[in-house]
Amino acid sequence: MKAAPIFEVYEQQKGKRRYLYTKSIAPGYDVYGEKVFKEGSEEYREWDPSKSKLCAAILAGAANVFIRKNDWVLYLGSSTGTTVSHVSDMVGKKGLIFAVDSAPIVTRELVFLSEQRNNIAPILADAHHPESYEHRISQVDVLYQDVSQKDQVDIFLKNIQLFLKKGGYAILAVKARSIDVVKNPKEIYKKVYEQIEQQGLKIVDKRQLEPWQKDHLILFCKY
Amino acid sequence: MNYLFEHLLGMIVCDENGNSKEKYECHSLEDYYKKNEIEKKIRHTFKDLQEPSIEIKKRILETLKHEKNAHAFVEYNRDLTKEAIKNAVTDEFLIIETINAIDDLSRVENMLTKRLRNWFALLNPEYEHVEADNEKLVERIHHKKTEKRKGSMGADLHVSDQEPIIELASEIEKIRHTKIKQEHYLEKVMNRFCPNVTAVAGGVIGARLLVHTRSLQRLAMMPASTVQLLGAEQALFRHLRTGAKSPRHGLILAHPLLVSAPQAMHGKIARALADKISIAAKIDFFKGTFIGDALRKALEEKFS
Ligand SMILES: C[S@@+](CC[C@H](N)C(=O)[O-])C[C@H]1O[C@@H](n2cnc3c(N)ncnc32)[C@H](O)[C@@H]1O
Numbered sequence: 001m002k003a004a005p006i007f008e009v010y011e012q013q014k015g016k017r018r019y020l021y022t023k024s025i026a027p028g029y030d031v032y033g034e035k036v037f038k039e040g041s042e043e044y045r046e047w048d049p050s051k052s053k054l055c056a057a058i059l060a061g062a063a064n065v066f067i068r069k070n071d072w073v074l075y076l077g078s079s080t081g082t083t084v085s086h087v088s089d090m091v092g093k094k095g096l097i098f099a100v101d102s103a104p105i106v107t108r109e110l111v112f113l114s115e116q117r118n119n120i121a122p123i124l125a126d127a128h129h130p131e132s133y134e135h136r137i138s139q140v141d142v143l144y145q146d147v148s149q150k151d152q153v154d155i156f157l158k159n160i161q162l163f164l165k166k167g168g169y170a171i172l173a174v175k176a177r178s179i180d181v182v183k184n185p186k187e188i189y190k191k192v193y194e195q196i197e198q199q200g201l202k203i204v205d206k207r208q209l210e211p212w213q214k215d216h217l218i219l220f221c222k223y
Numbered sequence: 224m225n226y227l228f229e230h231l232l233g234m235i236v237c238d239e240n241g242n243s244k245e246k247y248e249c250h251s252l253e254d255y256y257k258k259n260e261i262e263k264k265i266r267h268t269f270k271d272l273q274e275p276s277i278e279i280k281k282r283i284l285e286t287l288k289h290e291k292n293a294h295a296f297v298e299y300n301r302d303l304t305k306e307a308i309k310n311a312v313t314d315e316f317l318i319i320e321t322i323n324a325i326d327d328l329s330r331v332e333n334m335l336t337k338r339l340r341n342w343f344a345l346l347n348p349e350y351e352h353v354e355a356d357n358e359k360l361v362e363r364i365h366h367k368k369t370e371k372r373k374g375s376m377g378a379d380l381h382v383s384d385q386e387p388i389i390e391l392a393s394e395i396e397k398i399r400h401t402k403i404k405q406e407h408y409l410e411k412v413m414n415r416f417c418p419n420v421t422a423v424a425g426g427v428i429g430a431r432l433l434v435h436t437r438s439l440q441r442l443a444m445m446p447a448s449t450v451q452l453l454g455a456e457q458a459l460f461r462h463l464r465t466g467a468k469s470p471r472h473g474l475i476l477a478h479p480l481l482v483s484a485p486q487a488m489h490g491k492i493a494r495a496l497a498d499k500i501s502i503a504a505k506i507d508f509f510k511g512t513f514i515g516d517a518l519r520k521a522l523e524e525k526f527s
Pocket residue numbers: 051052053076077078079080081082083084100101102103106125126127128146147148149
C-alpha cells in the first residue's frame with residue numbers, strides 16, 4: 001500500500017489495474033460491501049469506481065480532488081453514503097461533512113452511517129432550497145454535488161454562493177441524461193461550462209467517467 | 224440596523240457587516256425548539272430587527288465554521304433528520320410497498336404453481352393436463368379432490384410421498400388469500416389517500432402510477448400527456464432518439480375501458496382517461512371535493 005498522488009488516498013497496482021483505497025476512520029466496518037483489510041495498525045477500504053463517481057474521476061486521471069484532511073464539506077445528493085463514507089475517511093475525524101439528500105429512505109442509511117462515523121451530519125432536505133438548511137450548517141471548504149436533476153447547475157451555483165468559502169473548491173457530477181435525454185452529451189456539457197464560468201468560477205479539471213459510468217462528467221471548480 | 228439569524232447553534236443578532244452583537248447559544252435541540260420564546264425576548268431588546276441579506280448570512284456562516292461546533296452540528300442534525308424521516312412516512316409509502324408486495328406475491332404464486340404442476344403430474348398427469356385453471360387446480364389438490372383415471376400414467380406414490388405435494392398446494396392457496404387481502408387493503412388506503420384517482424383509474428392502476436411518480440404531488444403536477452405515457456418511458460425514449468413509432472399509452476393500458484375497446488379507439492380513450500386521471504390527481508393533491516364518480520361516469524358514457 002502506498003500513498004496515491006492525491007491527498008488522503010492510497011493505491012496499489014495489481015497487474016494492469018490500479019486500485020484505490022481510503023484509510024478507514026471506523027475500523028471493523030464495511031459500508032457498501034467493499035473489501036476492507038488491515039495493514040500494520042491501519043485499516044483500508046477499497047474504493048469502487050463503478051459505485052462512486054469521485055473514485056472514477058481519479059482513475060480517469062484527476063490529479064487532485066481538492067479534499068484535504070480536516071476539511072468541512074457540503075455534500076449534496078449523499079444517497080446511502082457510498083462516496084460520503086470515503087470522503088469521511090479523507091477529511092478524517094476532525095473534518096466534517098454536511099450530507100444532504102431529499103429522499104427519506106436512503107437518508108435512513110445515512111443516519112446509521114453517521115452513528116458509525118462521527119464526522120457526518122445527515123440532513124434530509126431539498127438542495128433546490130438552500131434556505132431550508134442554511135440554519136443547520138456552516139460555511140465549507142469544499143462543495144460536492146451529485147443530484148440527478150434537470151436544473152443541477154442552478155442548484156450547484158445557488159449553494160456555492162451561500163456556503164462555499166472564497167477560494168474553496170466545488171465538484172460537480174454532471175449526468176447528461178438528467179439534463180436532457182435526447183441531446184448529445186457534448187452539447188449539454190458545453191452549456192454547463194458556460195453557465196459555471198459566467199458565475200465567476202474557474203473550471204480547473206474535467207473528467208469523463210467512462211468506462212465506469214456512462215455519459216457522466218465530473219467538474220472541479222475553484223471559487 | 225440589526226439583523227437576526229436563527230441558527231441551530233444559536234440565535235445571532237448582528238450588524239450590517241455580519242459582526243455578532245449578541246448570541247443566544249443553543250446548548251441542545253431543546254433550546255432550539257424554544258426559539259420562538261427566545262425570539263420574543265430578543266425583539267424586546269432589539270426593536271429594529273431585520274431579515275439578514277445573503278451577504279450577512281455568509282458572514283455568520285463563516286464564523287460558525289469552527290472545530291468546537293463540529294460535535295453539535297452532527298448531533299443536532301442527526302436528531303432533526305431522524306425526526307424528519309419518521310414524519311416522512313405518508314400513505315404514499317404504504318401504497319408503494321403494498322402494490323410491490325402484491326406483485327411479489329403474484330410472481331411467487333405463479334412460480335410455485337408451475338412447480339406444483341410438474342410435481343403433481345408425476346402422480347396424476349391426466350388431471351394436470353386437462354385442468355387449465357391454476358386456481359382450481361391448486362384448490363383441488365389441496366382438498367384431495369383429484370380423481371385418478373384408470374390406466375393413468377401416474378405413479379402409485381405412497382401417502383407420505385403425496386403429502387409434500389398437498390402441503391405445497393395449501394401454501395399456494397394461502398399466498399393467494401394473502402394477496403387478495405392486500406388488494407382490499409390497497410383499495411382502502413387508495414380511497415383514503417386519493418379517492419378521485421382511485422375512482423377514475425382504479426386502485427391498482429392508481430397505485431402503479433404512484434409507484435412510478437413516487438408521489439401524488441408529482442402525479443398532480445404532470446401534464447396529462449405524460450400521465451398517458453407513464454410506464455412507457457423506454458418506448459418513448461426510443462421514439463425520441465430513433466424516430467421509432469411513438470407509444471400511445473403506458474400503465475393505463477390495463478384499465479378496463481382500454482382492455483375492452485377496439486385497437487382503433489385506444490389512442491383516443493387513452494388521452495381522455497389520462498386527462499381525467501390528471502384532473503383527479505390535482506383534486507386529490509389539493510384536497511378538493513370528491514367528483515371521481517362523475518369523472519368516471521363521463522368516460523364510461525363516452526366510450527362504452
Ligand atoms: C446518483 S445519487 C448520488 C450517489 C452518491 N453521490 C454516491 O456517489 O454515493 C443521487 C441522489 O441525489 C438525491 N437527490 C435528487 N434530487 C435531490 C435534491 N433536489 N436535493 C437533494 N438530493 C437530491 C437522490 O435522492 C439520490 O440519492
